[in-house]
Amino acid sequence: MKKVGIVGLGNMGYPIYKSILSEFDIRCYDPYSKRTDIQFESDLSKLDTDCEILIICVKPDKVSEILKQLKSPKKIISIAAGKSLKELKEFSPPGSYIVRIMPNLPLQIKEGCMGYIGDKEIYPDVQVIFQKLGLLIELSNETAIDAFTGLAGSGPAYVFSFIQALAEGGVKSGLSYSDSLKISIQTVKGSVLLLEEELKSRDAHPMELRNKVTSAGGTTIFGLDKLEENNFNYSVMNAVFAAFKRAEELRIGNIR
Ligand SMILES: NC(=O)c1ccc[n+]([C@@H]2O[C@H](COP(=O)([O-])OP(=O)(O)OC[C@H]3O[C@@H](n4cnc5c(N)ncnc54)[C@H](OP(=O)(O)O)[C@@H]3O)[C@@H](O)[C@H]2O)c1
Known part of the structure; x- marks a missing residue:
């Protein structure tokens, strides 16, 4: 193992x-964790001596101090936002292989979306570790990981906002909040699953499915008209783009 x-x-x-508990021999280090279901090492040096692969899951401002303490070269996988490969390499023991991977929150239920880039030597390990946690995408450069961050990393926040807005629409129309929220979640979930199902058999397009619920002079076109009046497409598209630019700024400018 x-x-x-x-x-x-x-x-x-x-x-x-x-998710990797049964397949790897794992050492954990987190002096601040209150979890009682993990046997923690009291010292980072134990991981440094024992482990071939190290996954760094601390906040970005803590990454360099961790890497600086390592003595032996190893395969390092960092999930920290905005920490460039160059910076990770600079603080890691010489001869280490480095990969940056950007996960998103649904990783917690194995429905994450993760993009990665770095030294190809450790791609097989990255794939074994992360493929069970959702969709894993190999990216071509670090600008792509910034774009990935704007879309998938920040994306769950846009989706949660959308669900909340749907629910508030239901409340405005006279439904209770608890019913509205349940209805909104199921509507989003059902739509996503339907699109996924259609994509399995052919090159389906979201607009095709949208057209199926939009009959002439019906309710949906009136709703869509309101969305467009308020620049829905433009707003979402540019939310992703703004988050991408911010990710790029954090990486290049190393602003914290
Ligand atoms: N959450 C997301 O949606 C998301 C998405 C993409 C990427 N990421 C990246 O994932 C990383 C972790 O985020 P998270 O949300 O999992 O953070 P988190 O919940 O705060 O977890 C980090 C853990 O590391 C501990 N820690 C702090 N300093 C340490 C040290 N020197 N040595 C060992 N452990 C230490 C923290 O303790 P304390 O709480 O006491 O500090 C905490 O238990 C970040 O770099 C973030 O950029 C997160």
Whole structure:
């Protein structure tokens, strides 16, 4: 069994730990965690000596201090937003292989979307570790990981906002909030699953499905008309683009 170290067992590190528990010999380090279902090492040096692969799951401002403490070269996988490969390499022991991977929150239920880039030597390990946690996409350069961050990393926040807005529309129309929220979640879930199903058999397009619920002079076209009046497409498209530019700014400018 390969030995894998995980540093930081929070929102992201913990589900990663749980999903690879049976396949790897894992060492965990997080002096601040209150979890009682993990046997933590008291010292990072234990992971440094024992582990061939290290997954860094701490907040970005803590990454460099962790890497600086390592002595032996290893395969390092960082999930930290905005920490460039160049910076990760600079602080890692010489001879280490580095991969950056950007996950998103639904990784917690194995429905994440993860994009990665870095040293190809460790791609097979990255694939084994992360493919069970959702959709895994190999990216071609670091600008693509910034774009991925704007879309998939920040995306769940846009979707949650959309669901909340749908629910508030239901409330405005006289439904209770609890019914509205349930209806909104199921509507989004059902639509996503239907689109996914259609894509399995052919090159379906979201607009095709949209047309199926939009009859002439019916209710939906009146709703869509309101969305367009308020620049829905433009707003969403540019939310993704703004988040992409911010990710790029954080990586290049290293602003925190
Ligand atoms: N959450 C997301 O949606 C998301 C998406 C994409 C990427 N990421 C990236 O994932 C990384 C982790 O995010 P998260 O949300 O999982 O953070 P988190 O829940 O705060 O987890 C980080 C854990 O590491 C601990 N820690 C702090 N300093 C440490 C140290 N020196 N050594 C070992 N452990 C230490 C933290 O303790 P304390 O809480 O006491 O500090 C915490 O338990 C970040 O770099 C973030 O950019 C997160």
